[in-house]
Amino acid sequence: MSYVHHVEQFDGLPVFTFPPYAHPADLPDADAVAWRLHCGPYVTDEGYTSHWKRFTESVDLGKVRALLFGNPWYGNDGGSSPDELIGLRSRFTALEAIFLGDVEDEEGMISMIGQGGIAELLDAFPGLRELGLRGGEDLEFPVTGHAGLRVLRVESGGLPPEAAAQIAAASLPSLEHLELWLGDEDYGGGTTAEDLAPLFAGVGKPALRHLGLQNSPVQDELAAALASAPVVKGLTSLSLSMGTLGDEGAQALLRGQSLSHLRELDLSHHYLSQDMMLRLWTELEPQGVRVNLTGRQEEEDDLDWDDAPSRYVAVAE
Numbered sequence: 488m489s490y491v492h493h494v495e496q497f498d499g500l501p502v503f504t505f506p507p508y509a510h511p512a513d514l515p516d517a518d519a520v521a522w523r524l525h526c527g528p529y530v531t532d533e534g535y536t537s538h539w540k541r542f543t544e545s546v547d548l549g550k551v552r553a554l555l556f557g558n559p560w561y562g563n564d565g566g567s568s569p570d571e572l573i574g575l576r577s578r579f580t581a582l583e584a585i586f587l588g589d590v591e592d593e594e595g596m597i598s599m600i601g602q603g604g605i606a607e608l609l610d611a612f613p614g615l616r617e618l619g620l621r622g623g624e625d626l627e628f629p630v631t632g633h634a635g636l637r638v639l640r641v642e643s644g645g646l647p648p649e650a651a652a653q654i655a656a657a658s659l660p661s662l663e664h665l666e667l668w669l670g671d672e673d674y675g676g677g678t679t680a681e682d683l684a685p686l687f688a689g690v691g692k693p694a695l696r697h698l699g700l701q702n703s704p705v706q707d708e709l710a711a712a713l714a715s716a717p718v719v720k721g722l723t724s725l726s727l728s729m730g731t732l733g734d735e736g737a738q739a740l741l742r743g744q745s746l747s748h749l750r751e752l753d754l755s756h757h758y759l760s761q762d763m764m765l766r767l768w769t770e771l772e773p774q775g776v777r778v779n780l781t782g783r784q785e786e787e788d789d790l791d792w793d794d795a796p797s798r799y800v801a802v803a804e
Contacts, residue, residue: 490702490729490802491592491621491642497521498553498584498617505542507533517550518581523589525557535559539571548575553584553617561588561600561622568604576611583614588621588642596804598644598674602626609633624675626650632658632691640666643702644803645675648682655686662692666699668729671803679705680712687716699726699753702800706757710736714743726753728779731798733758737767747774756782756801 494502503520526538554572569587572579585608588600600622606629609615616637620626623643628650636659641650646669654667665686670676683700685691698718700709706727713719713727725746727736732754746752752771757780759767764780771778787797 491590491597493523493557493591494521494555494586494589494619497555497586497619500553502555505538505546507538509541509545511545514545517547518552521553521555521584521586522546522551523555523557524560525555525589526559543575543578548578549580551579552581553586554579554582555586555589555619557589558594561590561595569608570604573604573607573611579612582612584617584619584638585612585615586619586621588619590621596644597622597642597802598624598670598804600624605629609636623647623650623670628653628657630656630658632660635661637661637694638664640664642666642668642802643670643676644668645670645672646678647675648678651678652682655683656691658691660691661694663694664697665692665695666697666701666726668702668802669700670702671704671800674803676704678703680708683709683712687712687718689716689718689721692718693721696722697724697726698722699728701726702729702802703727704731704798704800706730706732707736707739711739714739719744719746720748722749724751724753725749728753728755728757728782729801730756731758731800733798734760734763737763741766741770746771746776749776751777751779753779755779756784758784758786758798 498521500521502523503515504523504525524542526533526535601624602620602622603625614635616635618636619640621642623641623646630653639662651667669678703709710727710732737759767778
């Protein structure tokens with residue numbers, strides 16, 4: 488299953504790729520779609536400078552609600568910064584959602600997509616409500632945070648622990664949805680439960696209702712920390728999907744604080760035994776918790792090292 492694909496819906500709007508050489512009269516209303524800027528060898532031979540210029544001259548920027556940047560701003564060359572967007576911030580008066588790095592697998596390795604200039608972007612758009620980032624290399628997130636951000640999603644094959652710790656400590660008083668793909672240490676990841684201590688304590692994010700700590704090789708450790716974490720009490724949904732969750736982590740969740748207030752617990756792509764899967768269903772589903780246990784994985788023998796069975800996250804490269 489591929490987890491890295493082009494975004495189809497963003498900020499409640501269908502995503503529309505700004506086409507090559509389009510006549511303005513043939514374009515949708517500026518506020519009716521989320522606009523994807525995507526060109527280069529996978530779409531057209533047009534360069535990004537020309538593509539961006541045509542977009543800013545053809546679309547009423549004052550009505551644009553959502554923007555996505557793909558190739559070549561983010562792609563095979565690694566990453567970029569949102570300088571072009573920041574330079575026109577005075578014209579994007581209605582902009583409330585931004586996604587940087589809308590690149591599929593064949594267009595660029597997620598572990599090599601860089602994300603620079605995020606602090607400057609947040610400063611430039613105080614009205615921003617949703618921010619999506621694909622790739623985590625060079626990511627620095629301001630601990631001072633952002634007053635209006637409601638959704639933050641960071642998809643990464645290896646999110647630097649420093650960046651994860653910054654997000655955990657950031658002041659985001661309006662944040663309702665937080666999703667972090669933590670990724671593999673071999674690709675720049677390595678986040679531990681200790682790095683996320685402020686998040687687990689419920690510091691700086693009083694409105695949080697959904698928490699996703701996903702794609703982690705230490706999913707059991709994270710599950711054990713969440714079993715007694717104050718942040719869980721305010722959630723309506725929790726995701727520990729895409730990682731290496733095993734019986735130890737699931738056992739910690741069941742033995743910890745009550746999860747009966749959750750509407751959904753997503754543990755998909757896991758390494759749970761059949762007995763533990765049955766126990767999760769029988770204990771939580773009658774309490775009204777939808778438990779997602781799809782994508783059961785089998786441990787693999789690692790013959791090149793110590794013969795110990797190996798578990799893998801869903802997204803690394």
